[in-house]
Amino acid sequence: MPMAPTRSRYSKREANRGAWTPEEDQKLARVIETHGPRRWKLVAAKAGLNRCGKSCRLRWLNYLRPNIKRGNISDQEEDLILRLHRLLGNRWSLIAGRLPGRTDNEIKNYWNSHLSKKIKQKENQSKSPEQDQSQDLRNSAARMHSMVGNNGETSKTDEVMKTDFSRNEILDSFDEGPLNLEWMSRFLEMDESWFSFA
DNA sequence: AATTTGCCCAACCGCAGACTC
DNA sequence: GGAGTCTGCGGTTGGGCAAAT
Numbered sequence: 001m002p003m004a005p006t007r008s009r010y011s012k013r014e015a016n017r018g019a020w021t022p023e024e025d026q027k028l029a030r031v032i033e034t035h036g037p038r039r040w041k042l043v044a045a046k047a048g049l050n051r052c053g054k055s056c057r058l059r060w061l062n063y064l065r066p067n068i069k070r071g072n073i074s075d076q077e078e079d080l081i082l083r084l085h086r087l088l089g090n091r092w093s094l095i096a097g098r099l100p101g102r103t104d105n106e107i108k109n110y111w112n113s114h115l116s117k118k119i120k121q122k123e124n125q126s127k128s129p130e131q132d133q134s135q136d137l138r139n140s141a142a143r144m145h146s147m148v149g150n151n152g153e154t155s156k157t158d159e160v161m162k163t164d165f166s167r168n169e170i171l172d173s174f175d176e177g178p179l180n181l182e183w184m185s186r187f188l189e190m191d192e193s194w195f196s197f198a
Numbered sequence: 199a200a201t202t203t204g205c206c207c208a209a210c211c212g213c214a215g216a217c218t219c
Numbered sequence: 220g221g222a223g224t225c226t227g228c229g230g231t232t233g234g235g236c237a238a239a240t
Binding site for chain 2: 017018019020054055058059062063105106109110112113114
């Protein structure tokens with residue numbers, strides 16, 4: 001796709017934009033080491049970076065944070081992403097939270113560049129109702145959205161959540177202790193029965 | 199060899215909710 | 220309680236590179 005010869009939006013303001021240099025990474029990492037990953041505006045200032053706090057936060061979360069895995073998403077992880085997306089929809093941070101070392105940005109990118117195409121292909125291939133998994137995906141996602149609430153929107157599902165338990169609560173409990181992908185996969189095998197709660 | 203096209207992914211934006219004063 | 224600020228999220232953009240022409 002040919003890029004239109006427009007001015008880069010990265011150059012339109014005084015703060016640094018675009019790719020981070022190794023020097024910037026070092027400065028940021030050093031400040032976070034002493035001050036911790038919070039008060040990002042302050043972190044940016046302390047590091048002497050001509051970047052906004054938001055940019056520093058993103059760089060830390062997606063790149064500098066310890067234990068970040070990069071690239072090579074395994075079949076098992078891909079399967080997990082598909083299943084979690086089926087449950088949670090485009091809630092990338094929640095999905096990423098169940099995949100140790102993966103960031104929401106990476107999952108989102110992977111979904112947009114790989115998995116969404118796969119699903120479209122499947123959708124085109126299987127038009128018969130019993131095989132239309134994409135429709136099932138959409139239905140499941142919709143049900144899940146209504147169960148866990150949609151970006152703060154309140155509805156009568158909130159009442160359901162008060163008396164019932166939410167999947168988020170269950171999934172959140174997985175954060176305690178080391179995550180086991182295989183275990184999570186097996187848990188998600190049960191997802192059909194979960195929907196009987198909805 | 200040069201140019202065009204398509205893809206990937208890092209980084210940005212806008213918004214909403216949480217937090218602080 | 221309200222205003223201002225910070226944080227986190229999902230959507231989008233655009234630079235860089237490889238493949239195709």
